[in-house]
Amino acid sequence: xxxxIRKASVCDFVVRIVAxxxxxxxxxxxxxxxxxxxxxxxxFDSLPPLNVPLTAKSTYQSAFVGYAAxxxxxxxxxxxxSSRWLLGRMIVMVDALMVGLLFxxxxxxxxxxxxxxxxxxxxxWTKVCNVFTKFCDQFEVALSFSLLASxxxxxxxxxxxxxxxITH
Amino acid sequence: xxxxxxxxxxxSEPPPPPPPAATADAVDYFKIxxxxxxxxxxxxxxxIIVIVTSQQTEIVPLLTGGFARRPAKFKYFVxxxxxxxxxxxxxxxxxxxxxxxxxxxxxxxxxxxxxxTLILGIIASATGAAGGVAYVGLKGNDxxxxxxxxxxxxxxxxxxxxxxxxxxFGSVVTLLLIWFSAKALHHRVPK
Numbered sequence: 001x002x003x004x005i006r007k008a009s010v011c012d013f014v015v016r017i018v019a020x021x022x023x024x025x026x027x028x029x030x031x032x033x034x035x036x037x038x039x040x041x042x043x044f045d046s047l048p049p050l051n052v053p054l055t056a057k058s059t060y061q062s063a064f065v066g067y068a069a070x071x072x073x074x075x076x077x078x079x080x081x082s083s084r085w086l087l088g089r090m091i092v093m094v095d096a097l098m099v100g101l102l103f104x105x106x107x108x109x110x111x112x113x114x115x116x117x118x119x120x121x122x123x124x125w126t127k128v129c130n131v132f133t134k135f136c137d138q139f140e141v142a143l144s145f146s147l148l149a150s151x152x153x154x155x156x157x158x159x160x161x162x163x164x165x166i167t168h
Numbered sequence: 169x170x171x172x173x174x175x176x177x178x179x180s181e182p183p184p185p186p187p188p189a190a191t192a193d194a195v196d197y198f199k200i201x202x203x204x205x206x207x208x209x210x211x212x213x214x215x216i217i218v219i220v221t222s223q224q225t226e227i228v229p230l231l232t233g234g235f236a237r238r239p240a241k242f243k244y245f246v247x248x249x250x251x252x253x254x255x256x257x258x259x260x261x262x263x264x265x266x267x268x269x270x271x272x273x274x275x276x277x278x279x280x281x282x283x284x285t286l287i288l289g290i291i292a293s294a295t296g297a298a299g300g301v302a303y304v305g306l307k308g309n310d311x312x313x314x315x316x317x318x319x320x321x322x323x324x325x326x327x328x329x330x331x332x333x334x335x336x337f338g339s340v341v342t343l344l345l346i347w348f349s350a351k352a353l354h355h356r357v358p359k
Contacts (some may be wrong), residue, residue, distance in 0.1 A: 093262070096285065096346045100339060103289045104296030111297035112304060115314075125304075125314040157285055161278050164353075 010161055014160075015152050022149035023102075029142040095157045102150035108141055197352040198273075201280070202263045209256035210287070211338035212249040212291070215331045219245060219298075222327030230287050242328075252287050252338065259283070274356055281349045288342040295335045302328050314319035314348075 116136060119127030129136035219242055259280065266276045305325065308316030318325035 038192030092350045093347050095344055096288070096350070099285060100288050100292040100343055104299070104339070106293040107293030107296030107298075108303075111300045115301065115304065154285065154289060158282060161282055165278055 004163070012159065015156055019149045019152035019156070022145045022152065026142045026146040026149065029138055029145065037047060092157065092160075095153055098158055099150065101151050102146065102153060106143065106147055106150055109139075109146075113143060114140055117162065183356065197348060198263055198267050200348055201269075201345065202260055204341055204348070205256050205260040205263060208338055208341045208345070209253055209260065211334050211341065212253035212256065215334040216246055216249050216253065218327050218331040222324050222331070242298055245294045245298045245331075248290045249335065249338070252291050252342075255283065255287055272328065274353075277349055277353045277356065281346060281353065284342055284349065285347045288339065288346060291335065291342060294338050295332065295339055298328070298335070299332055302332060 041153055113136070115125055115127075116132075116139075117127060117129045195344055262276065263280075277279045302325070304314055305321075305328075306316060308314055
């Protein structure tokens with residue numbers, strides 16, 4: 001019994017570090033995601049195409065860094081007070097909040113990414129991923145990292161419930 | 169905890185057989201739970217209705233020279249909130265039935281936290297996705313020449329904004345449900 005609880009807490013700690021690393025990597029990848037490209041634009045048919053340098057840059061940077069910082073705080077808290085019961089409850093609450101925030105951030109980023117990938121012909125939002133290929137690839141990688149991170153936080157929240165179900 | 173309140177309870181009323189303090193606390197919690205679940209149902213229903221009635225067709229001569237269809241369908245949003253509405257009906261009934269049968273409380277609390285967390289993930293991601301697209305619609309994005317559309321589709325955008333506000337409220341309610349369940353579980357699990 002004691003052994004099982006200790007094993008579970010070690011497992012929790014490892015998953016938390018993995019989640020932190022994933023959010024940090026997602027933040028760094030999204031933050032460094034920038035691509036400038038010369039795009040030929042035809043203003044009139046008679047004139048030769050005009051080369052315009054366009055820059056794609058992400059605006060979700062600050063949000064992801066915020067998530068990473070928040071998870072770092074959570075991690076420090078659990079390292080300090082894993083034995084204290086009140087802090088344990090606080091961590092459950094913050095974890096639930098994190099799950100909500102990470103999932104909504106992922107939803108927002110993937111929805112905008114989908115518009116970038118496919119475009120929306122109704123309102124003339126053209127797809128941009130055929131031009132900014134490197135940007136979109138990098139964005140996808142960051143998105144999958146942060147999806148994994150949010151799954152890790154989901155695991156952290158649900159793992160104690162399984163032990164409860166076994167022991168009771 | 170129970171021993172301090174026991175004499176007062178015995179003096180005022182005939183003593184009930186189960187431990188009084190614990191059940192009183194848990195019954196109170198399950199009442200809050202039922203109220204929050206009804207709120208979740210109301211907010212998801214309102215979000216669906218508002219977003220489904222948001223269709224607007226507008227003659228936009230500059231863009232297409234004809235009728236423009238409604239800009240986005242928000243299918244995922246509607247699907248997610250249908251799921252949460254259905255889920256909230258079922259769990260409201262379950263929560264009411266748990267008030268009748270207090271011996272099942274621990275099992276139901278565990279199940280409630282589990283499923284509430286999954287529903288929180290679903291509706292938070294739906295709210296985030298709709299919010300992200302709505303933000304692009306509101307502000308546009310000059311870098312990739314996505315024009316803002318909310319100056320054209322004003323009614324549509326007002327509907328989306330209202331629906332998003334209600335959806336955000338629903339997400340917060342789900343978060344509160346998880347917090348209250350965790351608190352009740354913390355009271356009930358012997359440590």
